[in-house]
Amino acid sequence: AQSVAQPEDQVNVAEGNPLTVKCTYSVSGNPYLFWYVQYPNRGLQFLLKYITGDNLVKGSYGFEAEFNKSQTSFHLKKPSALVSDSALYFCAVRETSGNTPLVFGKGTRLSVIA
Amino acid sequence: DAGVIQSPRHEVTEMGQEVTLRCKPISGHDYLFWYRQTMMRGLELLIYFNNNVPIDDSGMPEDRFSAKMPNASFSTLKIQPSEPRDSAVYFCASSPTRYNEQFFGPGTRLTVL
Numbered sequence: 621a622q623s624v625a626q627p628e629d630q631v632n633v634a635e636g637n638p639l640t641v642k643c644t645y646s647v648s649g650n651p652y653l654f655w656y657v658q659y660p661n662r663g664l665q666f667l668l669k670y671i672t673g674d675n676l677v678k679g680s681y682g683f684e685a686e687f688n689k690s691q692t693s694f695h696l697k698k699p700s701a702l703v704s705d706s707a708l709y710f711c712a713v714r715e716t717s718g719n720t721p722l723v724f725g726k727g728t729r730l731s732v733i734a
Numbered sequence: 735d736a737g738v739i740q741s742p743r744h745e746v747t748e749m750g751q752e753v754t755l756r757c758k759p760i761s762g763h764d765y766l767f768w769y770r771q772t773m774m775r776g777l778e779l780l781i782y783f784n785n786n787v788p789i790d791d792s793g794m795p796e797d798r799f800s801a802k803m804p805n806a807s808f809s810t811l812k813i814q815p816s817e818p819r820d821s822a823v824y825f826c827a828s829s830p831t832r833y834n835e836q837f838f839g840p841g842t843r844l845t846v847l
Contacts, residue, residue: 654835663738663825663838664777671833710777714832719789721767722836726776 622647624713626725633701634733641696641728643685643711653694654712654722655685664710670694681705701732738839740826746845752814755842757826758807767836768801768811769825777825783809784832816846 624645633639645651652671656664668679675687685696696709711725739758747753759766767782781791786803794801798817803809813820823843827836 652833656838663840664827664836666835666837669835719784719832721779721782721790721832724777724779 622651622713622715622720622723624711624723624725626709626711626728628728629726630729630731632731632733635703636700639698639701639705639730639732641709641711641730643694643696643725644692645694645711645713646692647713647715650716651694652714652716653685653687655679655683655694655696656710656712656724658708658710658727660707667696667709701730703732703734706730706732738826738828738837740824740839740842742842743840744843744845746847747816748847749817750815751846752812753816753820753844753846755811755824755826755844757809757811757839759809759826759828760830760837761807763828763830763837765829765832765836766803766809767827767829768809769827770822771825771841772822780811813844816844818846820844821846 654669655667657667658664667683668677670677670687678684683698708727708729710727712722714722741756764785768780770778780793781801783803801811823841825838825841827838829836
């Protein structure tokens with residue numbers, strides 16, 4: 621069975637500082653990995669994905685994530701945080717084989733403080 | 735493209751009433767998903783369709799919940815009878831293939847009194 625863990629419920633960072641939102645996963649084969657962001661009273665918005673190829677994936681709004689197979693991680697990063705990045709972030713995983721849908725983590729709330 | 739469209743955006747009803755939530759996926763997307771989001775349980779997958787056929791409904795909480803997809807451009811999620819514990823935000827999402835990211839609608843905030 622596939623699963624994803626976001627070990628931090630809340631991450632606080634000062635504006636201008638780098639940010640990291642952690643995600644680890646478990647699948648029986650190779651993973652497809654995704655990050656989504658949710659702003660208040662909105663649906664989830666796709667940020668970036670890892671399917672294959674380069675382990676460093678760049679996405680929307682200056683975010684990037686690094687796929688680390690040995691550590692089964694896919695941490696979301698941004699070099700310089702903005703107050704407007706404050707939101708709820710979800711990591712999701714699915715196996716490359718079979719017909720299983722995406723499994724979402726519980727979400728990490730990011731607060732960027734001015 | 736207008737994206738995934740959901741209606742209504744807000745629904746307030748009384749316990750025991752029937753509630754119908756509606757979704758129009760992005761044109762050309764073969765997969766449609768219904769999710770429920772609450773503070774306690776986070777984001778839960780209720781059911782998903784492929785080419786209008788339900789594939790996995792194991793997330794549907796009980797028989798009071800039912801979902802249909804009569805054609806490629808419309809799906810409904812029905813709760814009958816509704817209960818206060820059904821209060822949540824319900825999201826519909828679609829994707830072109832099972833490999834792609836999902837595109838989420840704005841959600842329907844349901845309050846059952």
